[in-house]
Amino acid sequence: LWKLGKPRGYGGPWKETAVTAGTPSDPYLMTNYDRKKVTLKADRDVIITLEVDVDHRTGWHAYRSFDVKAGVETVHAFEDGYAAHWIRAVADGDCTATAWFEYR
Secondary structure: OHHHOOOOEEEEEEEEEEEOOOOOOOOEEOOOOOOEEEEEEEOOOEEEEEEEEOOOOOOOEEEEEEEEOOOOOEEEEOOOOOOOOEEEEEEOOOEEEEEEEEEO
């Protein structure tokens, strides 16, 4: 399989999705990618918290919260070597939001 090259891709749990405050997105796979970044966007000012599952046993843990301004993309590059199995997003207010990942 590795003869096809290193895994890479784009996608995410929200793409201009109606989001309810406090309701987590579906989990999105994060494991086995070297370089990762996320772009967050919302139609109103919200705080979006990214939560990760690092071991399939201890549940979800807050990774970081982002103050997302209405209509402005917030881009975050994860530090080299950062690893988790799954990631999800939670907004603190109702909005239409995007949480879009780029894995390389």
